[in-house]
Amino acid sequence: MTGYACASQRLRPAAAPEHAPELVLGVEIRSVNSRFLDLGFRLSDELRASEPALRERVQALLKRGKVEVRAWVEGRTDAGWRAPSSAELQKLLAMQDQIRTWMPQARELSVAELLQLVARSTPLPSALTEAVSGLFEQVLHDLRSAREREGARLAQTLHERLQQLQALAQQAQPLVPAQVEQQRLRFLERWNEAMGHTATASVSAPAPAAAQERALSEATAYALRLDIAEELTRLQSHLKEIGQLLERGGEVGKRLDFLIQELQREANTLGSKSSSLALTRIAVDMKVLIEQMREQVQNLE
Structure with missing residues (x-):
């Protein structure tokens, strides 16, 4: 997830002369999308000792994103130059x-x-570590707030895609029995044509009733292989689970990744089993929406 936060704080050097320039402590955190947590630190030499504690704090609060942390100490340019003793x-x-x-x-x-x-040569404040820690907490809180706002927008987009997928699943549902019956009748018609051509040529041809029964059995088995009811049931179950995860919130990014993969699998199977143009179009529209969701889910923590 993306986010940006920055803050600065004035520091009074310890045991500094009266006219010594003020120091400014600055902290900046940037975050861009990434499937995993990738941390990078750019600290000034005075703050190197604080890196382990800052890294541990980021890892405790963030689970995804390419995060860059910058912290520095510099003199105020508007404080003027002091006269050396x-x-x-x-x-x-x-x-x-x-x-x-x-x-x-x-x-x-x-x-x-x-x-x-x-x-x-101006001495640094004795409580520099505490100052860095406090300012870092403030900036990290601001970053999380920015990421939460982006997450809320992404969740709204995913809800819209879920509604569109559910509508497509409802459009496909009435096509299931029609497709099965269509395939059964088509298979039976071809079988009767074949039986008509071979009935006069073979003395061992089966009785008409037995031939019809066999045709119906094989047609039914073939139609079952094209039945998409199971795929639609699993797809609707995954959609329901995704909706519940989005409502619950928290660290759901990786689980959503898995469910999106399952949605893609069901949509692919639906398309491969399709024997009608209407169902093929529905499967293609589903794949487009699922791909859009996959790109968005990778940005969620």
């Missing part, structure tokens, strides 16, 4: 002199580079 400048210049002693070809630090080094 004399001690900081002396320390940086001493380090520069030491480096140039060993590497004479190294160039001197520019003003911009000095300011960047001072900004990077």
Whole structure:
């Protein structure tokens, strides 16, 4: 399922000078459709230690989707640059002199580079782990809300497809006895034609009554092989089960996957047994609707 959520929080560095710039903690989670749970984390170096706990939390709440988690800490650009202290400048210049002693070809630090080094030296908050965890819970909750809204829309679409499939099944139901009787009469007609051609040529031909009984028996057996009543019963049972799962909610994606496969199997059998154009059209329409449902079900958790 797809979803997106993002939030940020201001942090006050621990033991920071009065004019030290504020830090901003940001968390972003993206989710796209996938049959399985595929997690990806892109965390800044300061937050690497929090990855196992964040990963465990995502796995506990989400079961499907390709999920990308980003978290970072950065200085506020609107806080302005703070003036470095004399001690900081002396320390940086001493380090520069030491480096140039060993590497004479190294160039001197520019003003911009000095300011960047001072900004990077700002200490991080001592409760950074707790801040990340709290902000992550907020963003994860927002993501789940977005996925639930999408799931409700998908469930409504699936209900509409179920109603259309049930209507097609009802259209096919009256065709069952007609198809069986049609095949029985067709088989009997061909048998009588064959018996008429061979009755005068064979002295061992069976009596008319016995021949008719045999024709009826074989015609009935042939018609039973084309009977679609069992397939329609199973198809309606699967439709009912899918409707109940959608009403119940929860983690139903994988079970719906299985039921959609069963629906596809029954529709294929229905089409293969069809001996009329009307029933063939119904089977084709069913396959189209079932394929549409299959694509939607893969997005449900």
